[in-house]
Amino acid sequence: MPTLVARPSYTALPVNQASMYGAQYPSYVAAPTYRSLPPTVYPYGPQVVAVGQQQQPRPMKLTYFNIEGVAEKIRLALKIGRIPFEDERVDMNQWAALKPSTPFGQLPILQIEGRPVMAQSTAILRFIGRVTGLIPLDPYAQFLVDEVLGLQEDISKTLAPSMYIMTRCHMYGYPEDLPEDERRGIQHRIRETLASEKGDLHRLLGHLDSILERSQAGWFAGPSVTVADCAVFPTLRQLRSGKLDGIPVTILDKYPRLVQFYERFLAIPQVQVHYNEAK
Numbered sequence: 001m002p003t004l005v006a007r008p009s010y011t012a013l014p015v016n017q018a019s020m021y022g023a024q025y026p027s028y029v030a031a032p033t034y035r036s037l038p039p040t041v042y043p044y045g046p047q048v049v050a051v052g053q054q055q056q057p058r059p060m061k062l063t064y065f066n067i068e069g070v071a072e073k074i075r076l077a078l079k080i081g082r083i084p085f086e087d088e089r090v091d092m093n094q095w096a097a098l099k100p101s102t103p104f105g106q107l108p109i110l111q112i113e114g115r116p117v118m119a120q121s122t123a124i125l126r127f128i129g130r131v132t133g134l135i136p137l138d139p140y141a142q143f144l145v146d147e148v149l150g151l152q153e154d155i156s157k158t159l160a161p162s163m164y165i166m167t168r169c170h171m172y173g174y175p176e177d178l179p180e181d182e183r184r185g186i187q188h189r190i191r192e193t194l195a196s197e198k199g200d201l202h203r204l205l206g207h208l209d210s211i212l213e214r215s216q217a218g219w220f221a222g223p224s225v226t227v228a229d230c231a232v233f234p235t236l237r238q239l240r241s242g243k244l245d246g247i248p249v250t251i252l253d254k255y256p257r258l259v260q261f262y263e264r265f266l267a268i269p270q271v272q273v274h275y276n277e278a279k
């Protein structure tokens, strides 16, 4: 059996300083530039590699609905990474026309000039993380990021039935014509259970909280902001928004470290600008 050693504890790097691992990439305070790897090195088309801060990045367009949803983590990573992009928001009519041309019939998609269209929000997030240095280079540090991304996905999964009960109740054995007030009642009860003292949400929030307890830096994975923080933040924002009937806005109150993380992330200048623009 290998000897177990304690997980590292990181001291925070200033928000505008590059990750201690990310030296290969420019700091997220400056827009990186790219070059393409030759096909002999990367056979699937031009791979974008961050090389410096002099040239213009390739034009990029992120397409999603006009909600935060699963694309918000990508928007945040792009903004923190200072990568200019078009933040395209489509409505349901536009979506009907667009859907057949997307890789998996879903949004978000990311389009970069000269590259094939990219799908799957967490894959896109990781890609942006690698380009910007919001994913560290060290494999163990990358693992810590992925562990947090996994916990965030667990929270999304616990919430999913309470979302889909309104639009796809047949998936849960209910008739398709179940009246809306009954669906709302079920939704409310599912969420009340999730948010109860022994509910799944508190179990998962407790895990996130204990990660922060070990993090001197106050970020989820290492001494500086990573895509893990970009993924957790919108989830916490959604949970305390008051928009999820059955989940109290006070849900984070017993986790002061999560609340501090929330405030710390919100204080990043690019994040402040992002939410001021959204108002």
Ligand SMILES: N[C@@H](CCC(=O)N[C@@H](CS)C(=O)NCC(=O)O)C(=O)O
Residues within 6 Å of the ligand: 069, 070, 099, 105, 106, 107, 108, 119, 120, 121, 122
């Ligand atoms: N695993 C996918 C899930 C994407 C997904 O569920 N997208 C939904 C919106 S959140 C969608 O495109 N719905 C429209 C449809 O399926 O027609 C991801 O993370 O990108």
